[in-house]
Amino acid sequence: MTGDIIQAIAQVFGVCLIGWLAARLGYLNEHDVGRWSRLLIDILFPMLVFQSIVRGFDADRFRELWILPVLGLGIVVIGALCGVLLRHTVKSHEPEIRNTFHHFCAANNYGFIPVIIVQSLWGDQGMANLFVLNLGSTIGYWTIGVALLGGASIRTTARNIVSPTLVSLGLALLLSLTGMSRHVPALLLRVFESAGAVAVPAMLMLGGATLYPLPALTDRRDLAWLTINRLILIPAVTILLLVALPLSADVRNVAIIVALMPVPISSMVLARRFGGSPRFAAQAAVVTTLAAIITIPLAVVLLQSLLRG
Numbered sequence: 001m002t003g004d005i006i007q008a009i010a011q012v013f014g015v016c017l018i019g020w021l022a023a024r025l026g027y028l029n030e031h032d033v034g035r036w037s038r039l040l041i042d043i044l045f046p047m048l049v050f051q052s053i054v055r056g057f058d059a060d061r062f063r064e065l066w067i068l069p070v071l072g073l074g075i076v077v078i079g080a081l082c083g084v085l086l087r088h089t090v091k092s093h094e095p096e097i098r099n100t101f102h103h104f105c106a107a108n109n110y111g112f113i114p115v116i117i118v119q120s121l122w123g124d125q126g127m128a129n130l131f132v133l134n135l136g137s138t139i140g141y142w143t144i145g146v147a148l149l150g151g152a153s154i155r156t157t158a159r160n161i162v163s164p165t166l167v168s169l170g171l172a173l174l175l176s177l178t179g180m181s182r183h184v185p186a187l188l189l190r191v192f193e194s195a196g197a198v199a200v201p202a203m204l205m206l207g208g209a210t211l212y213p214l215p216a217l218t219d220r221r222d223l224a225w226l227t228i229n230r231l232i233l234i235p236a237v238t239i240l241l242l243v244a245l246p247l248s249a250d251v252r253n254v255a256i257i258v259a260l261m262p263v264p265i266s267s268m269v270l271a272r273r274f275g276g277s278p279r280f281a282a283q284a285a286v287v288t289t290l291a292a293i294i295t296i297p298l299a300v301v302l303l304q305s306l307l308r309g
Helices: 002-024 030-056 059-065 067-089 095-106 113-149 154-161 164-177 186-210 220-244 249-259 267-274 278-308
Strands: none
Touching: 002 113, 002 186, 002 278, 030 113, 030 164, 030 186, 059 067, 059 164, 067 095, 067 113, 067 220, 067 249, 095 113, 095 220, 095 267, 095 278, 113 154, 113 164, 113 186, 113 249, 113 267, 220 249, 220 278, 267 278
16 A cells, blocks of 8 residues: 555656646746636536546445545644644744645645545545545635635635535535436546546646746745644644544545645645735745655555554
8 A cells, every 4th residue: 555655646746747847848837827727627627526426436325424524624624723823833923924834734735636646546436535525625725724814705715615626526426325326327427537537637737837936945944844744743633533533444544645635736826815925835835745755655654553553
């Protein structure tokens, strides 16, 4: 399992590197990233979500799996609560940097990096569980996460939560829970699978493109402290709680993978819109994402040895 995770993480960063090189060589610019991001997020990724849940969600286990979105929201809440104390340890006195630091305690990259890891380890069933868990993660990200940056109007928050991906997820769950998923045409699912398969690697490439040119690391102490908290301390608290709960193994495993993720690259955009520090957000995206190459496999190895012991 550990080897599979290392390979999946290497795949993630290899695809991101392609995007970074494409931007450096002039194949992608900021306009391209914005335009293609809308296509991927609004059309192709919802197709991936729909076919994964229709094929992989086990409606007979609903009594076990209903907890997934609660766990997704809970991971955000735990990070936000830890951040209440941790934000006071930030060296910088700029309110925008402190707010962004607190935001990153709560918010992580639950959306795209875990997809490749979970898909390589547990296939369609793991993917279905991940997307249902992400329902809670999305609600937490656009409510608690945005509020920690400085906030947004209720109308803006509602619009961001009620996205094409959420609609696709809700429809797929409805079909699965009512037994109607068996009537979805197989050809439609194959089309959605083919189109949706483009979404995650393309988003990773666009994410890599947004990191060119690499930001100067001007807030090194706070970046190091954020990396320790986001990738080690907060996941440790979260995983202790997950292990203590009476969860099935597949539910716990997916939640643990999400808890180990670095900060989301998309928060650079949120920081511009809602009052955080775009400079600090860009630095944090680079540093924590690179550090996750080491911390995620190590955390999985340590957790496996502890559970066996």
